[in-house]
Amino acid sequence: MLNRVKEAFQEPACEHNQSLNKKGCAKPIPGEAAGGCSFDGAQITLQPIADAAHLVHGPIACAGNSWEARGSLSSGPTLYQYGLTTDMNEHDIIFGSEGKLCEAIEVLVQRFHPPAVFVYATCVTALIGEDLEFVCRKQSNLLGIPIIPVNSPGFVGNKNLGNRLAGEVLLDYVIGTAEPAKTTPWDVNVIGEYNIAGEFWEIHSLFQQAGIRVLSRITGDGRFAEIGWAHRAKVNMVVCSHALISLARKMEERYGIPYFEGAFYGAKETSISLRTIARLLKDDQLEKNISALIRREENKLKQQLQPYKRFLQGKRAVLYTGGVKSWSVITALQELGMEIVGVGTNKSTLDDVFRIKNRVGSEVEFIESGGAGRILKTVKDKRADIVIAGGRNMYTALKEHIPFLDINQERHHAFAGYNGLVRLAKELVFSLNHPVWKIVGKKAPWEEAPFNGDENK
Structure with a gap:
């Protein structure tokens, strides 16, 4: 876990590491996580995967993090809305709770039948030395589904670091583990968009009208299987680079997928993002479709505004x-x-x-x-x-x-x-x-x- 945290601090695509001194991102300081800790950031990133189970291994207070106030929506499964926790107490802290974690995983798999389970470490489980990787590997072999450890305890840093560590989890355990039924020349991934209040659905509608196919949603309104075949996309659009820039960069290194940072707030930024996708996909017909779509939408917008x-x-x-x-x-x-x-x-x-x-x-x-x-x-x-x-x-x-x-x-x-x-x-x-x-x-x-x-x- 320590090496993974150090690697996230030294992300070369982050502007802090592009200066001459290359000191890396700011190290955590006491009180820094008050606006959202690393554990919180990891959950924010992964929990919108709507069909997976998300189990917090720690005291019950950690299950009541700020996620429950966030407005990420799902067009189907609702399992991501369940608050699942091992509810560690003083006895578990003194004598260990790996057995309790195993039992919790078995119970939720039998009850909900999820395609995968994400198990989140917390400050307490990291400090007492719970072997999350071992338990998850053991239960995955026993139950026949991916049980994925998320080692991002709150004390290692702030929320943005947790976002990046969650991206590493997807790259290590999920992306590249499945193949899509079909691919097209216009397949893109949308990274760092969490479908707050259904915003992704607005974006998806525009993509469909232009002829762009969203291969994987990472992670708003996401599904576990589709993230598994994200490596087959032709372009990655990063909506929030502060959160998942490392994921996009490593996918470019590993799979040759170009990426760019874009936004969909305002007509100008929306149009720029659509045109950038068309340029990276190098398709003349797609560029014509997008130009026509932009003209139509912007003309309609003038009247409405x-x-x-x-x-x-x-x-x-x-x-x-x-x-x-x-x-x-x-x-x-x-x-x-x-x-x-x-x-x-x-x-x-x-x-x-x-x-x-x-x-x-x-x-x-x-x-x-x-x-x-x-x-x-x-x-x-x-x-x-x-x-x-x-x-x-x-x-x-x-x-x-x-x-x-x-x-x-x-x-x-x-x-x-x-x-x-x-x-x-x-x-x-x-x-x-x-x-x-x-x-x-x-x-x-x-x-x-x-x-x-x-x-x-």
Whole structure:
């Protein structure tokens, strides 16, 4: 496990290792995992594989991680929504619990009949030296299905490191283990897209209209078997490079599959991603199909956005998110006529920051750290009209009477693709124009008109 963690820190495709000093990614420091630990990151990546069983080997509190608040949807199986855990107690920690783990695996296989089981290590099981690989190998031979160890205990690093370690698990145990019934010249994999609020379905619809075939979903609305034949794709599209860039790079080295990073937030980014896929697939007919699709969708979009753009024109926003959304959502907001006055960069790569600067210039406030306090200060200093961030900042904004829109994993609206931009515009208008802002701005009735009667009556 130690070698695997070191390898993830030294990922050559990460911008931290492309500088002259090549120090590698930042090492974990105490308290760093407060925003999501490595175990949490591994579950975020793997649990959208909807037909597999996901077993947490650790105390029951670890099973109640932030995943249960995330909006990854499935078009079929629902096994991924079950909270499965070995529920370790003090006795198990003292005397070991490998036997308990074996029994738990057997019970869930007999009950659910999954195609595979992912078993997640936690801080406790790693510290007491549970041999996860041995148990999984033994049970896999006994039960005849893949039992896959996920060695990403929380203390080794933050959530993004866990994402990468989960990618290594897929590469070591899943990808290349199956063959598709057929292949086509237009097969692509979508990597690092988790189908939050059904966003992948918007992307998939566009692909189908253009003639692109999604061979494997890694991992939103994914299935275990299809990830097994991901090595037969012709192109990999990485939606969030901070999470799974190592997986894409190693698939290029091992299987010769080119990859690129793209996004589907906003019409411009969606069109660029579609054109890039066509260019990498080197198909003239596909390029014609995509050009026709883009013209049709963009023309339709102009008509749909007109009433919303009139209201949103000139509105000022603070965007506090990370990864691909830190720069791609900026493009979407600018297409709606909004001005970005503050951007969170604490979870963004150097490439993400470069893209942000190209889109907003140097006048914008970059919020590298500080959380709620810095967000509120930026809103006040820049006279922002709305905060667009994750759910953990919602109550901070609302208590200060600032309109808020949830853009992260907990949201219930799909903002990807051309149709997603229309939804984003609607939600922004609803948030900014909600009647509650007029109400909270008024004085209470007893403040407007002092009581002149007898207080004793």
